[in-house]
Amino acid sequence: MGLLRTLLSKSITDTTGWCEDCAQLVPAQIVEHSGAIWLRRQCPVHGQHDAKQSKHPKHFRLMESMLEPLPPPILEHDIAHAKHLRGLFIDVTESCNMRCPNCLIDAKGMVSGKMPSLDETIEQLKAILPYKPVLYLTGGEPTLLSDLPKWISRLTGLGYDVKLLSNGIKLKDFDYVKMLYNSGCRWVLLQTDTMDDESLYALRGVKNTSEIRQQAIDNLVRVGMNIDLACMVDSNFNMTDMGQLIRMGFDTPGVRHVSLMPSRRLGRGLLTTDDNLLDEIEMIAAIDEQTSGRIKYRDWVMFFAAMHAIHRLTNDPDFATRRCFLPLPLLGDSKSFHPATRVSGFLKNPRNLRAFMKMASRGGRAEAASWSERSLLISIETFREPQSIDVQDAARCSRYYLVDGKVQMACHRNVIDRPLKRAEREKKLGRPAKPVRLPAGVLLKGDGRVTVEG
Ligand SMILES: [Zn+2]
Structure with missing residues (x-):
């Protein structure tokens, strides 16, 4: 099945993704198959995983044709750009x-x-x-x-x-x-x-x-x-x-x-x-x-x-x-x-x-x-x-965080760094960093619907 999917995929562009298993940046591609657009991540250790980018390939490709070329990266310390x-x-x-x-x-x-x-x-x-x-x-x-x-x-x-x-x-x-x-x-x-x-x-x-x-x-x-x-x-x-x-x-x-x-x-x-x-x-x-x-x-x-x-x-x-x-x-x-x-x-x-x-x-x-x-x-x-974060695309954004005296891509901070920080804390504590639950009376049903009770 995986091989078939690989054969049937149309590759759109190469980029960088994130492997959640090992928390590393890994090579990735944007591909189209099964009527959707996916971010395909290739982790040398944990293998290939697809995450949905868009349910609308035609729209995705139209917008893709109007994206700017990638800007020079602003690295954490590099302020030249x-x-x-x-x-x-x-x-x-x-x-x-x-x-x-x-x-x-x-x-x-x-x-x-x-x-x-x-x-x-x-x-x-x-x-x-x-x-x-x-x-x-x-x-x-x-x-x-x-x-x-x-x-x-x-x-x-x-x-x-x-x-x-x-x-x-x-x-x-x-x-x-x-x-x-x-x-x-x-x-x-x-x-x-x-x-x-x-x-x-x-x-x-x-x-x-x-x-x-x-x-x-x-x-x-x-x-x-x-x-x-x-x-x-x-x-x-x-x-x-x-x-x-x-x-x-x-x-x-x-x-x-x-x-x-x-x-x-x-x-x-x-x-x-x-x-x-x-x-x-x-x-x-x-x-x-x-x-x-x-x-x-x-x-x-x-x-x-x-x-x-x-x-x-x-x-x-x-x-x-x-x-x-x-x-x-x-x-x-x-x-x-x-x-x-x-x-x-x-x-x-x-x-x-x-x-x-x-x-x-x-x-x-x-x-x-x-x-x-x-x-x-x-x-x-x-x-x-x-x-599903496309790390290279995130670099097109002109908004950053100031963290410990460094500038950091906004999405990278919110999507990658904060979960890592959480995992680190949980490891140190030996338990979930903070118990979280829905507000009283707000119910999440099996079908993904959320409702408020009474
Ligand atoms: Zn991995």
């Missing part, structure tokens, strides 16, 4: 006040590397000067860091754009939000997912949080913050709410971006099984349906093609296409929005396109003001799991 680096995540705390059953990093004890002090961070950032990537402060929940406002004012004072990733609990306090704004924070990536309490409980493990989220949004709007609604999308719960989130984005002043990320078996990954893994194509189809056909598959492909063309002309990393990130700018209002790809003026004026992407990726600078219509970026960002 740091101009490719546009965003840098910094874990500022490992404390958290949510209990997400799908926590990407399985917070406490899993934020590998030492928590850097502010002074250490500033010292480490000097190594990549003159490049000043956008700094994403994350963790854990960064608002639990008592001197967060001090971090923000020092970093913005040095000329960095700072974006805060938050679950919103602390942001229900208006005075706190005001303090963050006054310290120089202009952009918050707010965990939103959905505004349905029952689904939020299943996804985040805490009851009745929709009101808190709404209060956080109101406070952010009141001070004039730019907002990115960050949504983990799960096929059992909030997949049906994406259209509503997009309309809410248009209706809320300051919302610049609705970021949709399908849930994955990373970290705890308790909600996600083989059966409910979402593919980007399924999300695209659902968005089409939930927006009454306003956003079509061809719009996503057209914008991807436009980015590819602009990157070839400008070599600007903001436009580099990669497999896991599908962006699409929308214009209009919540009742009559349309993809910017349908407006001839958008593609005719690359300066506007550039301004828009800058706005989306750089903390909402003034370029945005040149738009005559309300604009909103939506994106689908598909994380890989350990067995």
Whole structure:
């Protein structure tokens, strides 16, 4: 059977994968067989294993034809190519006040590397000067860091754009939000997912949080913050709410971006099984349906093609296409929005396109003001799991982590390093690092369906 599959496979490209058995990087290929695309890993010790990349070969090959060539690798210490680096995540705390059953990093004890002090961070950032990537402060929940406002004012004072990733609990306090704004924070990536309490409980493990989220949004709007609604999308719960989130984005002043990320078996990954893994194509189809056909598959492909063309002309990393990130700018209002790809003026004026992407990726600078219509970026960002991570493709991403004074590819850190760290800890403890379970009343059935009881 294995031999037959090997004979029937069509190879698409060579790359590098990860063997979960021996935790080594191994040669891999992207291949097509059995109606799907697979990452075939060849471990010299543990043999050949296939992991699904896409259920839609035709779509995969179309996007593959528009990918940028691989950039020069940024190795852990090698900063010679740091101009490719546009965003840098910094874990500022490992404390958290949510209990997400799908926590990407399985917070406490899993934020590998030492928590850097502010002074250490500033010292480490000097190594990549003159490049000043956008700094994403994350963790854990960064608002639990008592001197967060001090971090923000020092970093913005040095000329960095700072974006805060938050679950919103602390942001229900208006005075706190005001303090963050006054310290120089202009952009918050707010965990939103959905505004349905029952689904939020299943996804985040805490009851009745929709009101808190709404209060956080109101406070952010009141001070004039730019907002990115960050949504983990799960096929059992909030997949049906994406259209509503997009309309809410248009209706809320300051919302610049609705970021949709399908849930994955990373970290705890308790909600996600083989059966409910979402593919980007399924999300695209659902968005089409939930927006009454306003956003079509061809719009996503057209914008991807436009980015590819602009990157070839400008070599600007903001436009580099990669497999896991599908962006699409929308214009209009919540009742009559349309993809910017349908407006001839958008593609005719690359300066506007550039301004828009800058706005989306750089903390909402003034370029945005040149738009005559309300604009909103939506994106689908598909994380890989350990067995299906294409390590070379991950290098196309311009976002990295700062860990112990080194820059590290974001996906490599989340998908490979954190599970390794966990395994290490478990070995040392002689037991699971931390017992994890679904929130009370949330049930995982044999067929991969997850439900909330009573
Ligand atoms: Zn192996």
